[in-house]
Amino acid sequence: MNVTVPFEGIGASVRRKEDLRFLTGRGQYTDDLNRPGQLHAWILRSPHAHARLGRIGTAAAAAMPGVLAVYTGQDLAAAGLGGLPCGWQVTGKGGKVMAEPLHPVLATGKVRHVGDPVALVVAETRAQARDAAEAIEVDYAPLPAIATIGAATAPGAPALHDEAPDNICFDWEIGDAAATDAAFARAHKVVRFDTTNNRLVPNAMEPRAALGEYDPNSGEHTLWTTSQNPHVIRLLMGAFVLKVPEHKLRVVALDVGGGFGSKIYHYAEEALVTWSAAQLKRPVKWTAERSESFVSDAHGRDHVTHAELALDQEGRFLGLRVATLANMGAYLSTFAPAVPTYLSATLLAGVYTTPVIHGQVKAVFTSTVPVDAYRGAGRPETTYLLERLVDVAAREMGMDRTEIRRKNFIRPDQFPYQTPVALQYDSGDYEATLRIALDAADFAGFEARRAEARARGKLRGIGISTYLEACGIAPSKLVGQLGARAGLYEVANIRVHPTGSISVFTGTHSHGQGHETTFAQLVTERLGVPFDQVEIVHGDTGKIPFGMGTYGSRSLAVGGAAMVKAMDKIIAKGKKIAAHLMEAAVEDIEFSDGQFRVAGTDRSKAFAEISMAAYVPHDYPIDEIEPGLEETAFYDPKNFTFPGGCHICEVEIDPDTGEVAVVNFTACDDVGRVINPMIVEGQIQGGLAQGIGQALIEHTVYDRDGQLLSASFNDYAMPRAKDLPSFQVSTSATLCTHNPLGVKGCGEVGAIGSPPAVMNAVVDALRDYGVTHVEMPATPVKIWSIIHQGRSGADLPAAAE
Amino acid sequence: MYDFEYHKPSSVADAVKLLAADPEAKAISGGMTLLPALKHRLNKPTYVVDLSGIAELRGVRKEGDNIVIGALTKHYEIATHPQILAAIPALARMAATIGDTQVRNRGTIGGSLANNDPAADYPAAALALGATIVTDRRSIPADDFFLGMFTTALEPDELVTGISFPIPEKAGYAKLRNPASRYSMTGVFVAKGPSGVRVGVNGAAPCAFRQGEMETALTANWSPDAVAGIKQSPDELNSDIHGSAEYRANLVAVMAKRAVADAG
Structure with a gap:
């Protein structure tokens, strides 16, 4: 039987599945989500580049209409919250480890850039929270700004952090200095060049947003956030800032409207809404204004x-x-x-x-x-x-x-x-x-x-x-030696349902890349399942085993490879089931185009017949393999x-x-x-x-x-x-x-x-x-x-x- | 934004009464400047008086040798209005370059003139065309209307109701957009009309101004080459991260040349 189906495997310009909802305004972004009883957060930010923080008067703000709480850095320190962690530790010349000053969730002691968070107000409405933030009295004692690399490295420059008196975080080198000097010594010509790579503001179309919720019955915290890597946020925020174990912390990144890197990092606002929601036993939401994005999203280059x-x-x-x-x-x-x-x-x-x-x-x-x-x-x-x-x-x-x-x-x-x-x-x-x-x-x-x-x-x-x-x-072993505090593998969980439709759970995340389409094409190609029978699920630590997220163009090269590995496990198990059903040796089963065939014969079983047999194991090699058809793979690149x-x-x-x-x-x-x-x-x-x-x-x-x-x-x-x-x-x-x-x-x-x-x-x-x-x-x-x-x-x- | 009282009068008289009642009241037309300011909490008006319900502020008509444009006329309407396209095509072309499609369908000529943003387009056109700004109580020649950055001859409770543009023999406009805001970095409007040759400049200085030397040169010889050699002094021109005063001074000459070419 010849059925003509559109080719939707590797190499086909399949239209992006996700675009229908994006283009018709039905995408679900973090700010689109509202939870029952939700409160709103406003963050008071430093107007100074560098200043000593004196008294922060919050009483007037706390008494304003609709306000439930006003928190400062002192409150967070008293509650035992940690600083925002850094994921890499660079070791410089002479084995000197980088200076790693505390990055408090809300400023303590000093503010160190315009936009540095100073206080959090939570109120019934966003306008009330903002009104109250304006009533907070902060005593700033301005210090000289260190606005550029030149200013920071000038002799006698003021120190931003006590831990780095010369404002140097690390002094690192790579390569062979002596051999390079020798090469220069015999050069015909030496060309010299100086340049500054201009600093950029990322400006994703969707501003960052975060919504925290706490369930007092289960003790589970949930954070919805604009993230490229929800599992990483769960690890960094849970283990280092809030000290909440993974099984009590769910991080969800819904549709994300652009990131370009700026939504990789764990930001203060994520910890603030998650923590305050638990304090107040009500959901707390924060969405950046565009002007806040400019002074709080990590910049690039420079x-x-x-x-x-x-x-x-x-x-x-x-x-x-x-x-x-x-x-x-x-x-x-x-x-x-x-x-x-x-x-x-x-x-x-x-x-x-x-x-x-x-x-x-x-x-x-x-x-x-x-x-x-x-x-x-x-x-x-x-x-x-x-x-x-x-x-x-x-x-x-x-x-x-x-x-x-x-x-x-x-x-x-x-x-x-x-x-x-x-x-x-x-x-x-x-x-x-x-x-x-x-x-x-x-x-x-x-x-x-x-x-x-x-x-x-x-x-x-x-x-x-x-x-x-x-x-x-990658690989994880190498990046670990270089100072990464995490592995850089990726995870895929492939769940074949009884009728042969498939859900793929990936630890990568799409913030515009079209993963729901590209990854489905991989599955269509390898398992021979129709494109519309494949669903790609990402962005929820409650659904996906683990993952390192999307950045560095890694999703297909690492995440896609994990999917291939998991699919190969599916095929291997399918072959065993097929061998049993067709009374052939496993070694004689071939799989292609969605069919398990006995080599050299016209006997075959479709992929969906095998998946059904796996879930209805009436005639099944139950002594050899378990029922069900679901596999997980971790792939660590070479x-x-x-x-x-x-x-x-x-x-x-x-x-x-x-x-x-x-x-x-x-x-x-x-x-x-x-x-x-x-x-x-x-x-x-x-x-x-x-x-x-x-x-x-x-x-x-x-x-x-x-x-x-x-x-x-x-x-x-x-x-x-x-x-x-x-x-x-x-x-x-x-x-x-x-x-x-x-x-x-x-x-x-x-x-x-x-x-x-x-x-x-x-x-x-x-x-x-x-x-x-x-x-x-x-x-x-x-x-x-x-x-x-x-x-x-x-x-x-x-x-x- | 902060809370305010919202009013939507249906006559100029009622609007002026509301504005006169409170010095902290603000009139809103298209809101292209006021709304962002309110959202950023840079402005805290007591009343916002919405002019959009006032029919007498609308409409474009030819009165003798003048085109009279109601204050509430949107940039898009000016860009596409048959009478304006026929009588002062340069004004229509200029309106088509303001902001983007959304802005052109919200922003109004009256609002822009009353706001007198240094980088707005219309003030240069009003100066060059020798327009008269008509208010609820008087008529003000453009030469007397624009006083400084965001400052005009309007009383706090005075409303622009319309603008009367004498139909010129020829007119042209050219500008360089600011790469970020796309407002005018420097724009020049030239016109040869009933009151002679006039040259209006926007974007370059804290307030739109007339370039007298260029007017003299163009009166003697209406051609792009006539203005190309005239050096605008950079003194008192704007200088910011997008352009030095010297750069803007250069743009005055370059845009004047292009505006004359545009006028034909």
């Missing part, structure tokens, strides 16, 4: 870096030296110490065969919002550094920008490739993605377009970035995955206004095997939009007093459709060699590869002005000043002061 590249006469890279100052903000957020170190400095080889590398990272406390992983997390910073540096080197060597890259590429026959900075790349073909992108972008025909633009009075430039990144951070590729950007600059328009953008990315091409293209386009945003307009500006000047969308520029060209996106795969799907990850490549492509194009467009570097973002005023005032861009004031 690295200041000096780099030196040694080259031989032919332009081969002999050695690389990099020293970075990384802004941690006021406190250590969950992942923060790992970002400039293990997610950044370990990528310093890039796609090149640089034989020796030495990287140093000093992490710095400042009186600003904590800084943590943001789409790409460390990898965009390193990629930007390397790909700008390579362009600067090409210019200084008088070499073509493609030639210098090709000369130094790791060749396909060199994999697995051991870098001098710890990582071993398993696969890649950088020449292939470069060639495809050059052709698609008509790189060869660019000079004609430049000339045509010049005739119109526009400055046109083209820029290339050839990059790689590391996803699915290595990172290494996506990479080539991005080519073409810009036109209006010299009269300094405006930079991205007129063409071409990307050819190697993300390994592609499960759903439409979703992958969407992920890459979204990443490109963020990368172009960082390169051209996004900029977080603190003034000297530590006030955030870019604290709303009036002053913080987000990329819009009008700022973006119609992208030319393609993929060219080499498969990951160590996971069962051959997948690498696609969520971050767009944001990682694109900023240097844009900036290389900007510098190229300005080449007639003698410009060798432009710092991000390339705003109109900056470009105009470079053209008309001969300024380098680096010397422009970051803020009006």
